[in-house]
Amino acid sequence: MRIKQTQKQELAPLIEIPKPLHQLTDLEIQRKACIGKIMTYTLTSLTNTFVKKGFQWLLPIALSQSTDPLWPDPGASIEKRIEVDIYGKPVRTTASMIIHKLVAASTAYPKLFILSPNIRIEKAERAHTGKHIYEFTQLDFEARDATSKDIFALVEDAISLLVEGLKRDMQDELTMLCRCDSLKIPKAPFKIYDRVELEAKYGSDWEAGIAQDICEPVWVTNIPREFYDFEDFKTGKWDNYDLFLPQFGEVLSGAKREYEYKKILTKIECDQVKKENYALVLNMAKEGKLKPTAGAGIGMERLVGWIAGVKHIAECQPFPRVPGNVNEL
Numbered sequence: 001m002r003i004k005q006t007q008k009q010e011l012a013p014l015i016e017i018p019k020p021l022h023q024l025t026d027l028e029i030q031r032k033a034c035i036g037k038i039m040t041y042t043l044t045s046l047t048n049t050f051v052k053k054g055f056q057w058l059l060p061i062a063l064s065q066s067t068d069p070l071w072p073d074p075g076a077s078i079e080k081r082i083e084v085d086i087y088g089k090p091v092r093t094t095a096s097m098i099i100h101k102l103v104a105a106s107t108a109y110p111k112l113f114i115l116s117p118n119i120r121i122e123k124a125e126r127a128h129t130g131k132h133i134y135e136f137t138q139l140d141f142e143a144r145d146a147t148s149k150d151i152f153a154l155v156e157d158a159i160s161l162l163v164e165g166l167k168r169d170m171q172d173e174l175t176m177l178c179r180c181d182s183l184k185i186p187k188a189p190f191k192i193y194d195r196v197e198l199e200a201k202y203g204s205d206w207e208a209g210i211a212q213d214i215c216e217p218v219w220v221t222n223i224p225r226e227f228y229d230f231e232d233f234k235t236g237k238w239d240n241y242d243l244f245l246p247q248f249g250e251v252l253s254g255a256k257r258e259y260e261y262k263k264i265l266t267k268i269e270c271d272q273v274k275k276e277n278y279a280l281v282l283n284m285a286k287e288g289k290l291k292p293t294a295g296a297g298i299g300m301e302r303l304v305g306w307i308a309g310v311k312h313i314a315e316c317q318p319f320p321r322v323p324g325n326v327n328e329l
């Protein structure tokens with residue numbers, strides 16, 4: 001069963017907008033430096049974990065004919081999609097590298113990850129939610145023949161190792177950020193909720209509900225959204241997942257992927273997404289060259305925001321990208 005999504009209204013709590021670097025006081029610069037060190041540690045730890053587990057590190061791209069449609073998506077709030085012409089062809093700025101991941105994981109890179117800048121021009125009314133920025137970085141990864149369970153285990157391991165390391169090696173920084181005691185090493189396996197049970201409990205704004213109620217990371221599965229996530233047409237269940245963090249909500253989204261031509265075509269048509277933007281993936285699927293994969297992307301600013309206990313995730317950016325706020329840098 002396919003569900004038509006509509007965009008959600010949001011009641012945003014007023015969270016102060018982080019200032020650009022040149023306006024910070026001495027104390028604020030110290031805090032910014034601590035968050036920067038936590039970001040460096042986090043990037044090092046996660047990329048080491050992926051490399052050790054046999055993932056290839058790919059470099060990101062910024063302009064492409066095909067990018068993530070970000071539709072239908074229960075959390076969508078895209079004000080503008082950036083499209084420019086180069087060499088007489090239209091290209092879009094990267095919304096996520098999901099399409100590239102599917103092709104790469106099906107061909108030369110069976111296990112891959114990319115630190116990928118994603119541009120999503122969120123509505124300006126999201127400036128004060130504390131969890132939206134219009135440019136962010138994902139650690140986006142994909143593995144051929146992996147299942148959702150494999151991805152859960154991989155992510156749980158990576159995050160537990162990271163927090164364990166931070167608590168061992170970054171005590172001064174965590175103390176300065178008042179997170180030394182409150183940051184706990186999450187216990188694997190993380191709890192798993194079905195989106196249907198959360199809707200029954202919290203209603204349509206289940207994402208905010210669960211983020212407020214949890215004290216540690218939890219999985220949410222079965223979320224109707226973009227065509228590339230696997231959907232069982234018989235049961236209407238989606239084999240996909242989000243990882244939710246206290247306060248910040250979704251820090252990771254991913255799925256087992258569709259790879260069968262007919263299913264992908266049906267879903268693209270039903271979503272009214274432009275078929276011509278996904279011709280390459282459709283052709284590969286038609287020729288049986290698209291392989292079963294699973295993967296996800298971790299939002300680095302939200303992850304570090306949770307670790308550092310920030311109010312607004314733009315505090316984790318050297319050059320804040322707050323919706324509606326364009327700075328010189």
Ligand code: ASN
Pocket residue numbers: 068096097098138140141253254255295296297298
């Ligand atoms: N990175 C996500 C995934 O792997 C896609 C996204 O960010 N929209 O499913």
